Amino acid sequence: MVEVHVGDCRAVMPALPASSVDCCITDPPYGDTSLDWDRICVGWVSHVSRVLKPAASIWVFGSMRFLAPLFDEMQAEGFRYSQDIVWEKQNGTGFHNDRFRRVHEHAVMFYRGQWREVFHETQFTMDARAKVVLAKRSPAHTGHIEKTPYVSVDGGPRMMRSVLAVRNEHGRAVHPTQKPVELLAHLIRYSCPPGGVVLDPFAGSGSTGLAARQNGRRAILIEEHPERAETMRQRLAQDAPLLQGTAA
Numbered sequence: 001m002v003e004v005h006v007g008d009c010r011a012v013m014p015a016l017p018a019s020s021v022d023c024c025i026t027d028p029p030y031g032d033t034s035l036d037w038d039r040i041c042v043g044w045v046s047h048v049s050r051v052l053k054p055a056a057s058i059w060v061f062g063s064m065r066f067l068a069p070l071f072d073e074m075q076a077e078g079f080r081y082s083q084d085i086v087w088e089k090q091n092g093t094g095f096h097n098d099r100f101r102r103v104h105e106h107a108v109m110f111y112r113g114q115w116r117e118v119f120h121e122t123q124f125t126m127d128a129r130a131k132v133v134l135a136k137r138s139p140a141h142t143g144h145i146e147k148t149p150y151v152s153v154d155g156g157p158r159m160m161r162s163v164l165a166v167r168n169e170h171g172r173a174v175h176p177t178q179k180p181v182e183l184l185a186h187l188i189r190y191s192c193p194p195g196g197v198v199l200d201p202f203a204g205s206g207s208t209g210l211a212a213r214q215n216g217r218r219a220i221l222i223e224e225h226p227e228r229a230e231t232m233r234q235r236l237a238q239d240a241p242l243l244q245g246t247a248a
């Protein structure tokens with residue numbers, strides 16, 4: 001269910017079949033830090049475009065500085081902006097004492113094709129607070145309608161909001177910028193049909209693969225750094241055996 005490739009995604013993706021992937025969810029290097037791997041990768045979008053099905057979506061995590069120029073590249077490949085979400089963390093990183101305390105990240109969804117043909121399944125959460133309403137009741141025997149006291153009712157499931165508060169995986173993380181599996185699971189369930197294939201060309205710790213597998217989707221993960229790829233394999237193997245594994 002999870003396929004792991006080791007190598008530069010721009011060299012790996014040409015070997016993947018065209019129009020075979022249902023959606024791409026990825027978190028490329030933003031080029032915002034001095035970390036050795038944090039170098040902006042140019043030209044990956046055209047490779048993703050080739051392997052995606054004609055009507056499909058791409059979710060990209062990133063800082064504003066990274067995402068702003070990406071809009072032009074996406075447009076050049078025929079993708080349109082659809083929506084964005086904010087991941088609210090319980091604590092952040094890289095604080096500056098003269099700025100707002102940064103505890104969030106963005107992910108932007110682009111799509112191509114007719115929106116009705118692009119898989120998207122509205123996500124719901126349970127109602128956080130029961131509603132209080134004034135109810136009119138007719139006692140069974142008399143038929144006489146009377147107002148009863150306020151009653152509390154469960155409003156039922158609510159459409160998931162665009163700000164997702166999910167705890168980050170500090171402490172148990174195996175990658176410096178590891179995304180929580182739970183966060184990715186919401187995006188996967190929204191954008192990839194059950195049994196479909198999710199592609200993550202910048203897979204890091206493999207959170208996308210775990211979230212896909214736990215939700216009955218398949219995943220193709222690509223990671224350039226051999227040691228990180230090995231750590232990812234081990235993480236995936238601990239959760240459940242890899243059914244397929246390749247090395248590019």
Ligand SMILES: C[S@@+](CC[C@H](N)C(=O)[O-])C[C@H]1O[C@@H](n2cnc3c(N)ncnc32)[C@H](O)[C@@H]1O
Binds near residue numbers: 008026041175202
């Ligand atoms: C921001 S991290 C992804 C973290 C991931 N979302 C997670 O939850 O662990 C980006 C990853 O992309 C990898 N990377 C950078 N350039 C790459 C390339 N050209 N091809 C494949 N992987 C690359 C880096 O080694 C790094 O692990």
